[in-house]
Amino acid sequence: MSAPSFHIARSTPESRFALVIGLLALVALVAGPYWIDRNGMRIVGEFLIYLSLASMWNLLAGYAGLVSVGQQAYVGLGGYFLFAWAILFGLPPLLAIPFAGVAGAIVALPVSLLVFRLKGAYFAIGTWVVAEVFLLLAAQISVLGGGSGISLPISVVRSIAESRDGRDMAVYWSTLGVAVAILIGTYLLLRTRWGLALQAIRDGELAAETSGVSVATAKRLLYVVAGAGGAMIGALIFLAKLRISPSAAFSVNDWTAFVIFITVIGGIGRIEGPIVGTFVYFLLRGLLADLGPTYLIILGAVAVGVMLFAPKGLWGLVADRFGWQLFPVGRRLVLDTSASAATSKGA
Template sequence: MMDAGAARPTRVFRIETADRLSRTSAIIACIVLLMLVLLPVFAGRTLIQDLIFLFYMLALAQCWNLLAGYAGLISVGQQAFVGLGGYVLFALTLIGGANPLLAIPVAGIVSAALALPTALIVFRLRGAYFAIGTWVVAEVYRLVFAQVKALGGGTGTSLSPSVTSSVPGIEWIKTALDVRTPAARDIASYWLALALMAGTLAFVYLVLRSRRGLALGAIRDREAAAASLGVDIDRIKLAVYVATAAMTGMVGALIYLQKARISPDAAFSVLDWTAYVLFIVVIGGIGTIEGPVIGAIIFYLMQRYLADFGAWYLILLGTLGILVMLFAPRGLWGLVSERYDLTLFPTRRRLVVNEDRSQG
């Protein structure tokens, strides 16, 4: 112990975030993305519609995972921003005559702007009270939009075909891929959904790679200890809440552009936009970036092949959720990553030692 200082060689440390495996997975991700971009050339309309659903559920799940899995904000009121985004799109296109493509980012900005005052209310609450508070706020949003007569009040309204067809590129898709207008509309929505999904994934990944990601990992594991190490918890939570609201709002706008019909009950549905999303994140693995991806694929497959069984489908969904919570609390991705030490989106910062004995 005493002489260790003199004999110990000078050690130079450096940080390493990516390894060979992660470079491989980056290449695979690019190939998968390229294949998905080109898919409409080969795929039928049903598959395209299914994938739109998968993409927006995945984007919503990534947002909720960042919110609940990392920042510890267990919101059951994210449908507030899905519905808000949808209604902003309808208002801008139907009343304002704006282009739907422009309405999507505006829906994101409006959602972020309304997330700030919403946070002022719900951030006063902790734990279960926060969860209930967010739900109550979402209900208030629903009731407010049910009063807007210009947007159909409680029964809702539809987008006219002239609006849904005014997405730029639809004419080009029709001639390039030789399809009719409804199919071309789906393909345009497909690319938009793919872009939003990939954008959300990239955003979440970049956040987790940054210094804020380090703080979010700490908050996820031990909030009090994170504060005593200098992490500004309230500020990071607020930033995550506003950012995920913006992304959720944009996804909501896209969902209702694709559906072309909106009503307060559907747009602010806690089952569709929070309970299913929660299921995806929990069975996939909360607090990991891979979990929601796995969960969304499983949810999509179940929805695709089991939805015909009606009530039994929901019972099965619930049972699977409970089983995963009991026996694999870190989700299906947790089981895989524990056994094989695998990550698809590496965020680990590794310490590498360069022994420099010449100065010893």
């Protein structure tokens, strides 16, 4: 039998299409301030923030099996880090963003030692307790307004840029930069051997333990990365809001519940899921936000319905039907001739 010819493929036709669309979208977004009005830029900024948070939550829950209900701990931490940085130390606010990431990672490591002792669903509530502790501690910091919160002083706000347009642009581009970094980073992380090992475990392939990758290390790595990313996003959120309070910074609804709904509705455990979910979320919000509590009831019901009847999410429905994969993280063996399919026989 002649040796079959094959090659290892990562890209698919759809993924090359997605790459082109993605690059075009990136160019359009970078040029955003020149063609989107102020309100539009605010919405795009929020979109990017939710997309980033959902991508990181997806990384934790969908790939590492770490269902955290406490990621608001890192969002709030990043926010408070920014305010402390600017108000207490008088340092430039924009520079706080990368350092908030460092702070998030430094805090996430010891926290992981604690919460990783809880398994499964108990881990979820454990992370929530940690976020509550952060909230209560933040309320004790009287120099940052204690329980009622604090605004960024005008002088600090001015130091970002003199004009309001200038500030909006600076915040917008920072958000875009961090979001793109998080999305690309998430994608690349899943293509490393840690990422592949985690997917193997999730898919029930036992080979992961023997592939030389420590599962515990991989999970901890992802948790720390998500902590860093969450803190950077938190700094950005409260840089845009210019005001922080413990209940806003550590809100389980705003920074975790919506994020979970986005990921579940879009498709958990798939890179495309959070993207689809964020679109659906903003669509629902645009249509229903005036309804107040009813809006949240509908959002919760949609998420429960998706979890029960389409557990792979909306993207899962589409992808399974058409076999699409926009962001291939695995490698596929592609046989170059159909005749060589026979080589799998024998043994």
